[in-house]
Structure formats: C-alpha cells, structure tokens
Amino acid sequence: MRKILAVAAIGATGLVLAACGQKQAQPQGGPPPVSVATPLQERVVDWNDFVGRFEAPQQVEVRARAGGYIQAIHFRDGQQVKAGQLLFTLDPRPAQAALAAAQAQANQARSDLKRAESLLAATAISREEFETRRAAAQVAEAGLRARELDLEFTRVTAPVSGVASDRRVDAGNVISGGTSNADVLTTIVSTNPIHFTFEASEAQLLTQQRQQGRGAGRVKVRLQDEAEYRWNGTVDFADNAVDASSGAFRMRAVVNNPNNFLKPGMFGRARVEGSGAYNAMLIPEEAVVADGARKVAYVVAGDGTVTMKPLQLGPLTGGLRVVKTGLRPDDRVIVNGIQRAQPGQKVTASTVKITHKAPTPSTTPLPTAAPAATATPVGAQ
Known part of the structure; x- marks a missing residue:
C-alpha cells in the first residue's frame, strides 16, 4: 500500500512540474510586434545589367603617304582634331x-x-x-x-575627327613614308560618340529581341566610382551568332560622350532596357522569405493572423523587389520583425510606409560577370 501511495505521489509531482513547464512556455506580453506595409505601386521599366568596356568607333594610325623631311608639326599632343586638319608638313x-x-x-x-x-x-x-x-x-x-x-x-592631314595621341616623330627627321610601323606619325581615336561593348546571355538576347519595337534598347552606363547611371546611349549592334563555347552573345551600344570624358579601354556597368513601362508592386527585399524553392511573403490579416503567400518576383529597383504576382495592393506585408512571425499565429502590427533606398557609390571593382536584372521607376529615368 505504501509503495502504491509513493508511486501516486511521484506521478502527481510529475504532472505538476509538466503543467508548470507548459505555463512557462507561453509567450509573455501578448502577440509579438511587427511592422507591416502595403506594397508600393509604381510604373517601372525592367533593365538587364551588364559589365563591359568602352571602345573607340574609329582608331587610325596616321602615316605620311610620301617620304621626306618633316618641316613642321601643327598640333599639340592629346589635342582634339577635326577631319582634314593639318597635322604635319613635309619639305x-x-x-x-x-x-x-x-x-x-x-x-x-x-x-x-x-x-x-x-x-x-x-x-x-x-x-x-x-x-x-x-x-x-x-x-x-x-x-x-x-x-x-x-x-x-607633303601635307599630312587628319583622316578622321577625334583625339590625337602624342607625336611619334619630331620635326627635323626624315621619314620614308609607307605602311611600316616605323612610319606611324601619331594615332587618332574618335570618342564622341563612343562605343560600349558587352556580352549577353542567350536568355537576355531572347528577351531583348522580344521587346524590340516596344521601347526597349536604351542604355544607361555608370563608371565604377559613380552611384548614378549618367551616360546615355542606344544599342546599335548585335552579333550574328551566339558563341557556341560560352553561350555569350556580343552586343554594342553607342553612348554620348560630349566632353570626351569617357576613354577607350574604360570599364563600366550598363543597364540595357529590357521591357516597356508597366505597373508593378514593390516590397523590400528583406520581406521576401525563402520557403524551399519558393519565395513567399508573410501577410497579416485583419485579426492579426499571419498567412503566407507565394510570390512571382521580378527585378530589383532601389532596394525593393518587383512582385509580378502573389500580392494584392491592399495586402499588409510584414517588412520588419519577420523573424518573430509564424504562419497561423497572431502578431501585433504597426503600419509603416515603403520607400526607395538612396543609391550609394560603389567602392569595389567591377565584376567580370553580369549581375541580376534590375528595374527603375518610370519617373526616375
């Protein structure tokens, strides 16, 4: 009898301890606080991002077509010259x-x-x-x-307009004239407009071709120390075949360079317009949650319950992610405190407003591979 009473007492003690543990596991202070916002609605344009290099549309080695004694030089090293301008005079x-x-x-x-x-x-x-x-x-x-x-x-003139290099031969020398490298007097490169060459993937090429005639083809370029894409141009050339070994496709844009600031050989990051303008909803990148292979957002209902909505995402714009499908304009998306939320549980929601992040200059070298696609609001172009 005493053994039975002892076992019963131990069992009762266990039940009391379990009840205490369950009581301690309950959240204190009510549902956890989170910040919610309705998607930002804007009209945007998709852009494909590339890394490329500037090249001179024309580069000419200036030679004398006849030999003789160089009597005078009529330009300064690095001077902007025009086609037909006198550069050298032979006796x-x-x-x-x-x-x-x-x-x-x-x-x-x-x-x-x-x-x-x-x-x-x-x-x-x-x-x-x-x-x-x-x-x-x-x-x-x-x-x-x-x-x-x-x-x-005996009058050597500039065959094209552009920027002259330094003179390779001084006045007083005798040249033979002709096509050998020893007879190069200077070189001229044209820089306004200037070419920007880059390589696109096959998928980007298909997108570009499908969007032709619908406003696509504009190009914006920024240098590695610039925050804004301030150099404007247009795609004017696409190669006639895809490289079978790399799957890359060579393309070229003509970029305005009125002050000759851009030099051949410089690297730049370019955005090539990949779509016409369309209406889009945007949420912060931090509000997108990975659920296995899916991307989802946590949405708070009117009673504070958290639900999960699968998303079809578009490109980034100003730190915000374009949502193509999956959200309604009046959905309250969790944008802060998402780690405290769980689908099916309730939260205490405070409303905030979604805004774009200000761009900052890049201090890292340009990558050798193209980053992901981006988008911009129509008014920011």
Whole structure:
C-alpha cells in the first residue's frame, strides 16, 4: 500500500512540474510586434545589367603617304582634331621641283599632239606616228597628276575627327613614308560618340529581341566610382551568332560622350532596357522569405493572423523587389520583425510606409560577370 501511495505521489509531482513547464512556455506580453506595409505601386521599366568596356568607333594610325623631311608639326599632343586638319608638313621643295618638270613635259606633249593633229589632217604624217604622240601626251598628263599628288602628300592631314595621341616623330627627321610601323606619325581615336561593348546571355538576347519595337534598347552606363547611371546611349549592334563555347552573345551600344570624358579601354556597368513601362508592386527585399524553392511573403490579416503567400518576383529597383504576382495592393506585408512571425499565429502590427533606398557609390571593382536584372521607376529615368 505504501509503495502504491509513493508511486501516486511521484506521478502527481510529475504532472505538476509538466503543467508548470507548459505555463512557462507561453509567450509573455501578448502577440509579438511587427511592422507591416502595403506594397508600393509604381510604373517601372525592367533593365538587364551588364559589365563591359568602352571602345573607340574609329582608331587610325596616321602615316605620311610620301617620304621626306618633316618641316613642321601643327598640333599639340592629346589635342582634339577635326577631319582634314593639318597635322604635319613635309619639305615641299623636292615635290615642287618634280611637279615643275612634269608640267614642262606635259606642256611639250600637248604642243606636239596639237601639231600632229594638223599634220595628220594634211596627211603629212602617218596615223601610227600620230597615235604615238597622243600616247606620249597621255603619259605626260599621268606623270603630272602623280607629281601633283606627291606635292599634296607633303601635307599630312587628319583622316578622321577625334583625339590625337602624342607625336611619334619630331620635326627635323626624315621619314620614308609607307605602311611600316616605323612610319606611324601619331594615332587618332574618335570618342564622341563612343562605343560600349558587352556580352549577353542567350536568355537576355531572347528577351531583348522580344521587346524590340516596344521601347526597349536604351542604355544607361555608370563608371565604377559613380552611384548614378549618367551616360546615355542606344544599342546599335548585335552579333550574328551566339558563341557556341560560352553561350555569350556580343552586343554594342553607342553612348554620348560630349566632353570626351569617357576613354577607350574604360570599364563600366550598363543597364540595357529590357521591357516597356508597366505597373508593378514593390516590397523590400528583406520581406521576401525563402520557403524551399519558393519565395513567399508573410501577410497579416485583419485579426492579426499571419498567412503566407507565394510570390512571382521580378527585378530589383532601389532596394525593393518587383512582385509580378502573389500580392494584392491592399495586402499588409510584414517588412520588419519577420523573424518573430509564424504562419497561423497572431502578431501585433504597426503600419509603416515603403520607400526607395538612396543609391550609394560603389567602392569595389567591377565584376567580370553580369549581375541580376534590375528595374527603375518610370519617373526616375
């Protein structure tokens, strides 16, 4: 009997302790506090992000087409030059002397041909002799034109507009003229507008092609020390094939560069317009929860109960994630304190407002791979 009473007492004690433990596990102070907000509604444009390099549309090595003594240089190193502007002058005297001799020969040949025409009319010379004199006159005229070109080539002008490099040869040197690297006098690169080249994936290419004709194709570029995409351009070239080894597709944009600030060889991060403007709902990236392979948001009902809604997400814009489907405009999404919320439980919700985050300059080197796609509000373009 005493054993039975002892076992009963132990059992009662266990029940009391279990009840105390359950009482201690109950949350204190009511439902946990969270912050909720309705999705921000804006009209946005999707952009695909790329990393690329600026290239000169034209790059020309300036050479003299005739040899001679460099008499003068007519530009400063690094100067902006225009097509046809005089850069170098060779000593023209040898070419002038050769031209004078060719002129004399041409005059004599013309005179001989005119006299031969009179003699042929009077049958004083044969037709064969007349043709010989006419051929001599033509050769003399060709020689005259060649000597005129030699004189013209003593003036070396800019073949294109752009920025000149430093001079490779100083005045006082004698050059041979021609196409060898030793005869390069300077180089000129055109920089306004300037090209921005980048590689797109096959999926990005398909998106770009499907959006053509619907406002897509604009380009915005920023440098690695800039927070804003301040350089504007347009896609003007897409390669004719996808690289089978990498799956990449080469594209090019023409970017305005009025002050020649952008230089060939610079890296930049570009946004290429991937869609026309559309209405979208946006929530903070922190409000998106991973539920296995799904992305969900926690929504608070009118009675404070937390529910979970699967989302179809779009790109980022100003720290906010575009939600394509899954939310209603009046849904109260948990944006702060989400770690304290559980589906099916109640919370104490305080309402806040969703705003964009201010951009900050990047201090890290540009990546070699393209980041994820982004979007921007229509009014921020």
